[in-house]
Amino acid sequence: MRIACPFCGPRENGEFSYLGDAKPKRPGPEAGEDAVYDYVYLRDNVAGEMEELWYHGGGCRSWLKVRRNTVTHEVFSVEAVAGAGAQVAS
Amino acid sequence: MKYSIFSLARAALSGHKKWPRTWRDPEPKPRYDVVIIGGGGHGLSTAYSLAHEYGIRNVAVLEKGWIGSGNAGRNTTIIRSNYLLPGNIGFYELSMKLWETMERDLNYNTMVSQRGIVNLYHSDAQRDAYARRGNAMRINGIDAVLIDREGVRKMMPFLNFDNARFPIQGGLLQPRAGTARHDAVVWGYAHAADRLGVDIIQNCEVTGFVRDAGGKVTGVETTRGKIGAGKVGMAVAGSSSRVAAMAGLRLPIESHVLQAFVSEGIKPLIPGVVTFGAGHFYVSQSDKGGLVFGGDIDGYNSYAQRGNMPVVEDVCEGGMALMPVIGRVRLLRQWGGIMDMSMDGSPIIDKTPVDGLYLNAGWCYGGFKATPASGLVFAHLLARDEPHKEGALFRLDRFRRGAMIDEKGQGAQPNLH
Numbered sequence: 001m002r003i004a005c006p007f008c009g010p011r012e013n014g015e016f017s018y019l020g021d022a023k024p025k026r027p028g029p030e031a032g033e034d035a036v037y038d039y040v041y042l043r044d045n046v047a048g049e050m051e052e053l054w055y056h057g058g059g060c061r062s063w064l065k066v067r068r069n070t071v072t073h074e075v076f077s078v079e080a081v082a083g084a085g086a087q088v089a090s
Numbered sequence: 091m092k093y094s095i096f097s098l099a100r101a102a103l104s105g106h107k108k109w110p111r112t113w114r115d116p117e118p119k120p121r122y123d124v125v126i127i128g129g130g131g132h133g134l135s136t137a138y139s140l141a142h143e144y145g146i147r148n149v150a151v152l153e154k155g156w157i158g159s160g161n162a163g164r165n166t167t168i169i170r171s172n173y174l175l176p177g178n179i180g181f182y183e184l185s186m187k188l189w190e191t192m193e194r195d196l197n198y199n200t201m202v203s204q205r206g207i208v209n210l211y212h213s214d215a216q217r218d219a220y221a222r223r224g225n226a227m228r229i230n231g232i233d234a235v236l237i238d239r240e241g242v243r244k245m246m247p248f249l250n251f252d253n254a255r256f257p258i259q260g261g262l263l264q265p266r267a268g269t270a271r272h273d274a275v276v277w278g279y280a281h282a283a284d285r286l287g288v289d290i291i292q293n294c295e296v297t298g299f300v301r302d303a304g305g306k307v308t309g310v311e312t313t314r315g316k317i318g319a320g321k322v323g324m325a326v327a328g329s330s331s332r333v334a335a336m337a338g339l340r341l342p343i344e345s346h347v348l349q350a351f352v353s354e355g356i357k358p359l360i361p362g363v364v365t366f367g368a369g370h371f372y373v374s375q376s377d378k379g380g381l382v383f384g385g386d387i388d389g390y391n392s393y394a395q396r397g398n399m400p401v402v403e404d405v406c407e408g409g410m411a412l413m414p415v416i417g418r419v420r421l422l423r424q425w426g427g428i429m430d431m432s433m434d435g436s437p438i439i440d441k442t443p444v445d446g447l448y449l450n451a452g453w454c455y456g457g458f459k460a461t462p463a464s465g466l467v468f469a470h471l472l473a474r475d476e477p478h479k480e481g482a483l484f485r486l487d488r489f490r491r492g493a494m495i496d497e498k499g500q501g502a503q504p505n506l507h
Binding site: 012014017021033038042043045046047071072073 | 329331332340341342343344345389390391392393394398399400403489490502503504505
């Protein structure tokens, strides 16, 4: 499995660390226990296409949002989490 | 049929051509008291325990492929009970005791071989941690021996004791641990469950749940038609989230891929199981002579049943650091299995919020050794509607209550367990 880093080009997946599904969003301080439980522990655990967060620790050290198929390991798209601004900053 | 020296002699006289089927191939009945989804070790063990311990024999095990085609046939066959935390320690020791009597209980040769496991330590801090673990085991009546460097050398002189960065200082030995023949465990439970009247239905994939007006699960939709059920138990580790989603449930589980490896057959080298304490590498030797080994999970969500090269490299580096003697041995096979990685690294055996649906999941990469106890504890829950005392802490709501069983202390990040 290779991930095409927008800054470094295609690299083997060993250069990257995995955080997980990009969908869960940290709830606000007033959201209550259920929302926090959901955010910390529950997962859709998608079989198929999923957006996820990877960190390119062996390269540019950017956080990346990768759209990948969890059944075939096919990578469809990779973009910097910080968006276009990150590219300018680099 | 019951296997014995006489059945073997009789079959030998006819050139081993008249062995009957080990289990039947029945058509599904319209309704069962209990339907178990998943014909792996845990599902079959559950069905066996339901019939044998709890007298519930109107049971079906539904398997989408062939029995043992998932993780039951993809593990590294290690059995042990060297855990630390309450909840795990009693449960895995119950399992160890069931392994010890399994062949008699099932009337099947599962090749249980108690050759011992050594977890190596490479620093003072690691020795202290293993001393603590060994003490916890002994307090709970489990065998554990802390051995020093020379003790390890006596057992396994081929290890690299003088690794400059991680010299071997000793190890924690559990003499009763060992290995078992994974496929035979599946076949043995199928054999024993079938003799007690359990229907093992292969090529039957569950596609949905049948629910009554109150939301209670009253059966399953399958590729072979609708099957009614008093209770439905899920034992589909690797695919737990997918099956639970059919009932509208989200679980504290991620599916990850774990790779395993077998080398070409070599002469007897490794006496038991040995684990490297400075990297993640564990190895044993099969009866055919192949070295069976593995390491970390790949670390990303996957349902692919195959992994990637960085972990292959990492495992082989661990192997070379621990025992350079294997450097010229060729790799024969390598494969992947899908692990139900729970949020604290421990399993879940509990009722679900959906009435009539019961969950056996979250085995991470440690499900094989749990096979006999998992079946017994899950059968107890299904039969009595209350948890077995050795599975009482494996509750689904423990994450919400903050009652995690976190052996490794990594928090809710499944790829780190």
